Structure formats: structure tokens, C-alpha cells
Amino acid sequence: xxxxxxxxxxxxxxxxxxxxxxxxxxxxxxxxxxxxxxxxxxxxxxxxxxxxxxxxxxxxxxxxxxxxxxxxxxxxxxxxxxxxxxxxxxxxxxxxxxxxxxxxxxxxxxxxxxxxxxxxxxxxxxxxxxxxxxxxxxxxxxxxxxxxxxxxxxxxxxxxxxxxxxxxxxxxxxxxxxxxxxxxxxxxxxxxxxxxxxxxxxxxxxxxxxxxxxxxxxxxxxxxxxxxxxxxxxxxxxxxxxxxxxxxxxxxxxxxxxxxxxxxxxxxxxxxxxxxxxxxxxxxxxxxxxxxxxxxxxxxxxxxxxxxxxxxxxxxxxxxxxxxxxxxxxxxxxxxxxxxxxxxxxxxxxxxxxxxxxxxxxxxxxxxxxxxxxxxxxx
Amino acid sequence: xxxxxxxxxxxxxxxxxxxxxxxxxxxxxxxxxxxxxxxxxxxxxxxxxxxxxxxxxxxxxxxxxxxxxxxxxxxxxxxxxxxxxxxxxxxxxxxxxxxxxxxxxxxxxxxxxxxxxxxxxxxxxxxxxxxxxxxxxxxxxxxxxxxxxxxxxxxxxxxxxxxxxxxxxxxxxxxxxxxxxxxxxxxxxxxxxxxxxxxxxxxxxxxxxxxxxxxxxxxxxxxxxxxxxxxxxxxxxxxxxxxxxxxxxxxxxxxxxxxxxxxxxxxxxxxxxxxxxxxxxxxxxxxxxxxxxxxxxxxxxxxxxxxxxxxxxxxxxxxxxxxxxxxxxxxxxxxxxxxxxxxxxxxxxxxxxxxxxxxx
Numbered sequence: 148x149x150x151x152x153x154x155x156x157x158x159x160x161x162x163x164x165x166x167x168x169x170x171x172x173x174x175x176x177x178x179x180x181x182x183x184x185x186x187x188x189x190x191x192x193x194x195x196x197x198x199x200x201x202x203x204x205x206x207x208x209x210x211x212x213x214x215x216x217x218x219x220x221x222x223x224x225x226x227x228x229x230x231x232x233x234x235x236x237x238x239x240x241x242x243x244x245x246x247x248x249x250x251x252x253x254x255x256x257x258x259x260x261x262x263x264x265x266x267x268x269x270x271x272x273x274x275x276x277x278x279x280x281x282x283x284x285x286x287x288x289x290x291x292x293x294x295x296x297x298x299x300x301x302x303x304x305x306x307x308x309x310x311x312x313x314x315x316x317x318x319x320x321x322x323x324x325x326x327x328x329x330x331x332x333x334x335x336x337x338x339x340x341x342x343x344x345x346x347x348x349x350x351x352x353x354x355x356x357x358x359x360x361x362x363x364x365x366x367x368x369x370x371x372x373x374x375x376x377x378x379x380x381x382x383x384x385x386x387x388x389x390x391x392x393x394x395x396x397x398x399x400x401x402x403x404x405x406x407x408x409x410x411x412x413x414x415x416x417x418x419x420x421x422x423x424x425x426x427x428x429x430x431x432x433x434x435x436x437x438x439x440x441x442x443x444x445x446x447x448x449x450x451x452x453x454x455x456x457x458x459x460x461x462x463x464x465x466x467x468x469x470x471x472x473x474x475x476x477x478x479x480x481x482x483x484x485x486x487x488x489x490x491x492x493x494x495x496x497x498x499x500x501x502x503x504x505x506x507x508x509x510x511x512x513x514x515x516x517x518x519x520x521x522x523x524x525x526x
Numbered sequence: 527x528x529x530x531x532x533x534x535x536x537x538x539x540x541x542x543x544x545x546x547x548x549x550x551x552x553x554x555x556x557x558x559x560x561x562x563x564x565x566x567x568x569x570x571x572x573x574x575x576x577x578x579x580x581x582x583x584x585x586x587x588x589x590x591x592x593x594x595x596x597x598x599x600x601x602x603x604x605x606x607x608x609x610x611x612x613x614x615x616x617x618x619x620x621x622x623x624x625x626x627x628x629x630x631x632x633x634x635x636x637x638x639x640x641x642x643x644x645x646x647x648x649x650x651x652x653x654x655x656x657x658x659x660x661x662x663x664x665x666x667x668x669x670x671x672x673x674x675x676x677x678x679x680x681x682x683x684x685x686x687x688x689x690x691x692x693x694x695x696x697x698x699x700x701x702x703x704x705x706x707x708x709x710x711x712x713x714x715x716x717x718x719x720x721x722x723x724x725x726x727x728x729x730x731x732x733x734x735x736x737x738x739x740x741x742x743x744x745x746x747x748x749x750x751x752x753x754x755x756x757x758x759x760x761x762x763x764x765x766x767x768x769x770x771x772x773x774x775x776x777x778x779x780x781x782x783x784x785x786x787x788x789x790x791x792x793x794x795x796x797x798x799x800x801x802x803x804x805x806x807x808x809x810x811x812x813x814x815x816x817x818x819x820x821x822x823x824x825x826x827x828x829x830x831x832x833x834x835x836x837x838x839x840x841x842x843x844x845x846x847x848x849x850x851x852x853x854x855x856x857x858x859x860x861x862x863x864x865x866x867x868x869x870x871x872x873x874x875x876x877x878x879x880x881x882x883x884x885x886x
Contacts, residue, residue, distance in 0.1 A: 177805030184809035240821035262676040271690035276592035283657035294656040312670030313663035321642040329646040445800035
């Protein structure tokens with residue numbers, strides 16, 4: 148039997164073993180599912196903030212101010228109510244802030260000294276600052292409509308500067324033609340997590356199982372070259388990834404989460420294939436080090452989570468400190484996550500070739516490491 | 527006591543499991559810190575082509591705009607290339623003649639180039655720039671500004687996002703570490719087939735279970751202790767109520783060890799335990815008031831949060847460490863629900879163990 152056929156036989160055997168271990172499949176799929184749920188829940192948390200609006204002023208200026216706040220539906224999840232009920236809502240944490248347009252608003256505006264009263268439950272600065280920024284913008288919009296939510300990206304960007312009290316107009320230029328929702332932006336890397344988790348856990352589990360059942364010794368004495376054993380294991384684990392990933396991609400395509408621009412399907416497929424091989428390689432390496440099935444899941448899940456988070460899944464590398472940005476260069480998944488965002492969200496493929504090359508290099512290194520590890524562990 | 531000692535001995539032999547369980551505790555701290563870093567201070571280039579005093583003043587107000595920007599002064603070319611490469615999310619260009627025009631009472635267009643790939647980041651920038659401009663205009667007393675915001679905070683001090691997150695992460699750590707060790711304590715008995723020997727013990731199986739869980743909880747406490755030291759010493763967070771914090775962490779460990787034992791007794795296999803706790807931990811964490819009081823996310827999510835013990839644990843820990851009330855329920859109610867969770871989980875585990883021991 149040729150080494151290639153030997154490798155293929157081992158791959159089919161590994162796939163069969165993996166398919167007959169439903170707990171391993173569950174263990175590989177649960178963390179990405181949890182991450183997908185997390186992203187979904189987070190979408191509700193990070194966007195609009197619950198705010199109560201109390202309009203005590205009855206004049207036209209108070210109505211203008213109220214309309215400005217009511218119109219900013221991107222920032223506020225608004226409850227228009229009276230002061231007593233607003234305080235109750237604030238006390239019960241049903242709103243995070245109360246904005247009051249005071250009864251003297253119109254007179255104060257006439258004197259140039261009006262104020263919008265904001266009472267804020269400043270438990271933490273994340274959502275507190277969101278509300279502060281939104282209220283500042285609403286206030287600015289009163290005297291400078293072009294600074295507000297309703298007129299953003301217009302006017303100055305086309306060269307039309309309208310004088311305003313703040314003496315500055317914002318001319319916003321968007322870099323991209325596409326604007327991706329928060330959920331989609333964060334959900335796409337979860338696909339990479341799925342590949343990594345199935346690959347790392349699957350490869351590691353097959354290796355650990357060989358040790359526990361002493362089939363590693365059998366493989367060591369089999370008349371097949373080491374690279375053939377490694378190729379078979381890589382192929383088996385990659386096939387296992389395919390069994391999970393193909394339906395996942397199909398489901399994401401149906402829900403329009405994965406929707407590559409025209410001509411991007413081939414690089415998308417190439418990226419997934421290389422990432423699958425890389426994950427399988429890391430898994431095989433782990434399997435040769437961690438020789439107990441009971442511990443393999445914990446180690447594999449931990450390794451996968453580091454690869455995911457340090458690779459920019461769920462975070463944006465650019466926001467991280469310089470040393471972490473530098474460290475992420477050594478994290479192979481950073482190239483996969485970078486590339487998948489470029490392929491799916493941008494009309495061009497800038498940097499994708501470089502990312503694929505880096506992934507191929509990491510895959511080659513882990514494969515070489517796997518061949519070496521197999522040689523060490525076999526008798 | 528003997529059962530606890532045996533559990534400690536068995537855990538002592540699984541050094542890799544212990545090492546990775548402790549590492550998992552630190553992993554979650556790192557994870558939430560990374561997330562916290564992306565919640566504010568968007569990396570933004572400012573290209574000052576004016577160099578006048580009002581331009582410098584505007585840069586100052588952009589810097590102070592509610593933790594919105596991490597500003598880097600760059601040349602126009604470098605800013606453009608960094609924006610295209612995704613190293614920054616926006617470029618704010620202060621054009622030449624800005625100071626003179628503004629001082630003369632004119633209105634100047636301020637070009638803001640935004641990498642609008644993520645709508646959430648784009649929204650933040652679109653709110654932050656007008657916010658900074660509003661502060662800039664007020665500070666210089668420009669004529670025609672008729673309205674300002676007068677803010678009154680419910681809490682006298684602001685709490686940073688990362689300090690808030692890492693304290694709630696301790697509850698998540700307790701869930702994962704104590705949950706995994708509590709579960710493994712049970713699955714080991716099923717996988718090794720030693721559960722049948724429990725029938726030969728001269729005490730009720732409930733005592734053996736209590737001993738095993740005490741051993742697992744002791745090791746979990748050590749791992750959580752390391753994570754707590756990192757939070758309090760490494761992040762420089764001084765708990766307002768140190769004793770209550772210590773007690774709350776121990777309570778969390780005890781409760782989640784019981785929950786873990788319940789999961790272990792039901793699964794009877796070690797393999798999916800870690801993945802299950804890790805996978806469950808993330809959505810439970812987000813839906814537990816870990817980022818902000820859960821009630822802010824609406825009644826449906828808040829109602830769902832009540833099904834998670836982490837919700838109550840976060841409520842207790844945020845109160846103990848930061849003095850923040852993040853659940854509408856009083857802290858005493860949170861503690862009572864946590865204790866009820868522990869009793870229910872231990873009861874289920876005990877019942878499963880008793881039934882399996884008889885069958886085997």
C-alpha cells in the first residue's frame with residue numbers, strides 16, 4: 148500500500164473514531180455556541196441605553212429639545228414620562244439616566260443660559276460615557292443642527308459649511324462602502340473559533356486516545372513513514388472539522404452572516420481550509436503532550452480560547468496596548484481573523500495573500516512539530 | 527474528612543488539571559480585560575495642520591471626551607496608511623488656518639475620516655466628536671451657545687470599565703474553576719467505577735459527597751485566591767468591604783462546587799465538563815450584569831438573568847468590592863438565592879449519587 152493510501156486509511160479511521168465520540172463533538176461545539184450566544188446578547192447590551200425623558204417645559208424651544216432627543220433612536224431607548232415616575236424607574240434600574248427639560252427652558256434659552264438636566268446612574272463608565280456623549284450631542288444639536296444625529300454625514304462632507312455657534316462643523320468621510328452590524332462583525336470570528344476548537348480538541352483527543360489505548364505503539368511499528376501517520380491524522384482531523392464547519396457555513400450563509408462579495412468565495416474557502424489544517428496540526432501536537440483524555444478537553448479549550456482572544460476574535464487588535472499588538476503577530480489565528488474580516492466585509496482582498504502565507508507558514512511549522520513529536524512518543 | 531483528604535490527594539496527582547484550572551481563572555481575567563480595552567478610547571489619529579492655540583485646545587477636548595479617544599498625533603500620510611491598515615479607527619484633521627478662522631468667529635469644517643466597518647465603533651466616533659466640540663465651544667464662551675448639559679451622578683465616583691469587569695469576572699472564575707473541579711470530583715467516581723464502593727462506607731453517601739466537595743472547594747479557593755490577588759494587587763482595586771468580599775468569594779466557590787457536582791453527577795463523563803462550563807460561562811457572564819446592571823438590557827433579558835447563579839454572584843461581589851448596587855434586589859436576597867442554588871445542586875448530586883451507588 149502506498150504511503151498516501153496508508154495516510155488516507157488512517158484519516159478515515161480517525162474520522163470514524165471521532166464520529167463515534169459524541170461527547171468530543173459536543174465539547175468542541177459548545178464553546179463556539181456559547182460565544183455565538185454571547186455575541187447575540189452583547190448586541191442588545193452595547194447599542195442603545197435606556198433613558199427616561201421628562202419634558203417639563205411647555206414652550207416651543209422645549210419641544211424642539213425633546214424632539215432632538217426623541218429622534219436619536221441610535222443612542223437612546225427612550226421612555227417619556229413625568230419626573231416622579233422617572234425617579235422610580237431610575238431607582239428600580241429600569242433606566243440608566245433621566246433627562247429633564249426644565250419648566251423654565253424657553254425663558255433660559257432666551258437668556259442664552261438654558262440647561263438640560265441629566266441624572267446618571269454611573270455604575271461604570273462604559274455605558275455612562277455612552278449616555279454622556281449622546282446627551283452632549285443632543286445639546287450641541289440644539290444650537291448646531293449639523294452636529295446632531297439627524298444631519299450627520301451631510302453638509303460639510305459635501306463642502307457645504309453652515310455657520311454654527313460651536314464654530315466647527317464635522318465633515319465625515321467613511322472609508323468603506325459597507326457598514327457591518329456589531330453582531331455580524333463579532334459573529335464571523337466565531338466561525339474561526341469553531342474550526343480551531345474542533346481541530347485542536349479533535350486532534351488532541353485522537354492523540355491522547357492512542358496513548359491511553361496503547362495504539363501509539365502499534366502505529367510506531369506499522370510499516371508506514373512518520374509523515375504518512377502525521378498526514379493521515381491531519382487529514383482525519385481536517386475532515387472532522389469539515390463535518391462541523393460545512394453545515395455551519397451553510398447556516399451562516401442562509402442567515403446572511405456569511406455573505407462574501409463576488410469573487411471572494413475561493414479565498415474564503417482557502418482560508419477555512421488552511422485554518423482547519425493549522426488547527427488540526429496544533430491538536431496533534433497537543434495530543435502528543437497531553438496523554439489523558441480527561442485533561443485534554445480542558446487544555447484544548449484553554450489553548451483555543453487564547454488563540455481566539457489574542458487573535459482578535461471578540462476584540463479589536465488596534466485597541467490593545469502596543470505589546471499585545473506585537474504579541475498578536477505570533478498568534479496564527481490573528482491572521483485568520485484578519486483575513487476573514489477582509490474577505491467578508493471589504494470589497495477588495497488587501498492583505499489576504501499575506502495572511503494566507505502566514506497561516507501556511509504556521510501550518511507547516513506545526514506539521515513539522517507534529518512529525519517530530521510523533522517520532523518522540525513512539526517506541 | 528477522610529473523603530476530603532482523598533479528594534485532595536487525587537487532585538494532587540492531576541497536576542496538569544490543576545495547572546490548567548488555575549490558568550483558566552486567569553484566562554477569564556485576561557479575556558474581560560481585553561474586552562474592556564475595546565470598550566473605550568478608540569485609537570484615533572489627529573493630524574494638526576494648524577498648530578495654533580485653538581487647535582491645541584480642541585485636541586485637549588478630544589482627549590477628554592469621556593474616554594472616547596486614544597489620540598495619536600500623526601502626519602497625514604501616516605494617518606491615512608494606519609487607517610487603511612486597520613491600525614486606527616478614525617483620523618481627525620485640523621485644517622490649516624483653523625485657529626485664525628475660529629477666533630474670527632467663522633465656522634470651520636473638521637474632516638473626520640472613519641473606518642466604518644463596524645457600526646458600533648462608527649456610532650461611538652459620531653457621538654464623541656460633537657461631544658468634544660460642545661465642550662470646546664462652551665469652554666471658549668462662543669456666543670450663541672444657549673444650552674448646556676448639567677449632569678448629576680447617582681454615585682459620587684466613576685468606576686472604570688475594566689475594574690468593574692474584572693470584579694464580575696471573579697464570579698465567572700468561581701463558576702468555571704469550582705464548577706469544573708466539583709464536576710470532575712464526581713465524574714472520576716463514575717469513570718473509575720468506584721461509586722459502588724460508596725455503599726460499603728460506614729457513613730451515608732451524603733457525607734462522602736460533602737467530603738469530596740470540600741476537598742474540591744479547598745483547591746478551587748486557592749485558584750480563586752490567586753485570581754483575586756491578581757485583581758486586587760495587579761489591577762490596583764481596593765475592595766471597599768474586604769471581609770465581605772472574602773466571604774462572598776468563598777460563598778461563590780462553595781455554591782459553584784455544588785453546581786459542578788450536580789453537572790458531574792448528571793454527565794458522568796469528564797470529557798465534556800470543561801467545554802460545557804467554558805461554553806456556558808460566556809453567555810451566563812454577559813447575561814448576569816457583568817458589563818452593566820442587567821435591568822438596563824430590558825425586562826426579557828433581566829428575567830432570563832434570574833435563572834443564572836452568576837447574576838446573584840455578580841450582585842454580591844460588585845457591592846462588596848465597589849459598593850455598587852447592580853441588581854434591583856437587595857444583596858441579602860442575592861445571597862439567599864445563591865444559598866438556595868447550592869442546596870438544590872447538592873441535593874440533586876446527592877440524589878443521583880445515591881441512586882447510582884445502589885444500581886452499581
